[in-house]
Amino acid sequence: VFKTVAVVGASGAVGRIILELLEEREFPAETFRFLSSARSAGTDLVFKNQDYVFEELTKDSFKGVDLVIASTPDDTAAEFLPYAVEAGAKVIDESGYWRMHEEVALVVPEINPEAALNAKGIIASPNCSTTQMVLAMKPLYDISPIRRVIVSTYQATSGAGLVGTEDLIHSSQARLQGEEYDYKVFKQPIAFNAIPQIGSHKQDGYTSEEMKMVNETRKILGDPNIMINATCVRIPVWNCHSESITIETETPISPEQAREAFAAFPGIEVIDDLETGQYPMPYNSDGSDEVYVGRIRKDISHPNGLTFWCVSDNLRKGAATNAVQIAELLNKHYK
Numbered sequence: 385v386f387k388t389v390a391v392v393g394a395s396g397a398v399g400r401i402i403l404e405l406l407e408e409r410e411f412p413a414e415t416f417r418f419l420s421s422a423r424s425a426g427t428d429l430v431f432k433n434q435d436y437v438f439e440e441l442t443k444d445s446f447k448g449v450d451l452v453i454a455s456t457p458d459d460t461a462a463e464f465l466p467y468a469v470e471a472g473a474k475v476i477d478e479s480g481y482w483r484m485h486e487e488v489a490l491v492v493p494e495i496n497p498e499a500a501l502n503a504k505g506i507i508a509s510p511n512c513s514t515t516q517m518v519l520a521m522k523p524l525y526d527i528s529p530i531r532r533v534i535v536s537t538y539q540a541t542s543g544a545g546l547v548g549t550e551d552l553i554h555s556s557q558a559r560l561q562g563e564e565y566d567y568k569v570f571k572q573p574i575a576f577n578a579i580p581q582i583g584s585h586k587q588d589g590y591t592s593e594e595m596k597m598v599n600e601t602r603k604i605l606g607d608p609n610i611m612i613n614a615t616c617v618r619i620p621v622w623n624c625h626s627e628s629i630t631i632e633t634e635t636p637i638s639p640e641q642a643r644e645a646f647a648a649f650p651g652i653e654v655i656d657d658l659e660t661g662q663y664p665m666p667y668n669s670d671g672s673d674e675v676y677v678g679r680i681r682k683d684i685s686h687p688n689g690l691t692f693w694c695v696s697d698n699l700r701k702g703a704a705t706n707a708v709q710i711a712e713l714l715n716k717h718y719k
């Protein structure tokens with residue numbers, strides 16, 4: 385097992401859950417260290433009932449560290465993680481910076497564990513909206529290759545970090561009281577609204593978040609030919625992203641076949657009974673590590689089409705859980 389594990393960015397929205405998971409799942413290591421920006425360095429934290437202090441992240445922080453789990457802004461990951469690799473650590477990165485670099489493995493453990501085990505450098509965890517979609521695609525892809533995907537997302541404010549959640553709460557309160565609110569992260573009002581932009585303009589009228597869903601999915605499934613058209617929308621939901629997904633496969637997959645394949649796949653749970661109003665919703669997916677699917681039905685507009693609804697806790701399987709699962713996988717094989 386790893387002797388020394390360093391968690392970078394443990395005070396952020398995802399970082400906090402990484403700590404919870406390492407505790408809950410009793411991740412084995414002799415020593416844990418917690419690295420942060422100069423701003424939080426020196427502040428206290430409690431982990432496994434022990435007191436720790438955040439140490440400032442520098443290029444020399446990684447000496448003697450076997451495993452790094454990092455959840456930081458892109459520029460921090462870009463600057464510091466190469467030093468961790470250089471120091472000989474296994475590195476799991478939650479940021480968006482390294483994912484599409486050719487030498488970097490992009491991993492969802494239920495789909496491509498070998499990519500993590502063979503990685504020479506950084507192992508990246510995908511963007512939250514990609515992870516839940518690609519996990520739900522995999523059991524279907526194994527029945528018949530997926531040629532095309534149309535996806536619309538309904539993404540929670542927690543995806544924009546702790547300040548995203550504060551913006552949602554405070555702007556909703558202000559709106560109900562007829563007061564003005566000065567947004568910290570959102571460029572458009574999120575209270576009682578839907579914003580069809582996540583990230584910046586990337587290409588051909590698509591945003592960075594939408595192109596992440598295209599490029600990361602292709603890389604994880606190892607299929608550069610899948611056609612993916614994503615529309616990413618921020619909605620005033622606290623936590624858990626939802627996605628409406630329509631796929632077109634080489635040969636048709638019936639809803640019954642799909643339901644069976646989803647149910648048998650690790651990390652996926654089916655909640656699907658329209659008659660009795662049973663389907664996944666952000667409301668009841670919060671705090672869970674599963675990817676939930678429901679509303680599974682034939683795409684009545686295409687003979688090879690299938691449509692379903694997919695919900696997952698974006699901070700957990702969409703980020704922290706996936707990173708910790710990669711760590712557990714590496715740990716199992718670490719000599």
Ligand code: 2RA
Pocket residue numbers: 511512513539540542543544582593698
């Ligand atoms: C979001 N996908 O929801 C982003 C977070 N990485 O904004």
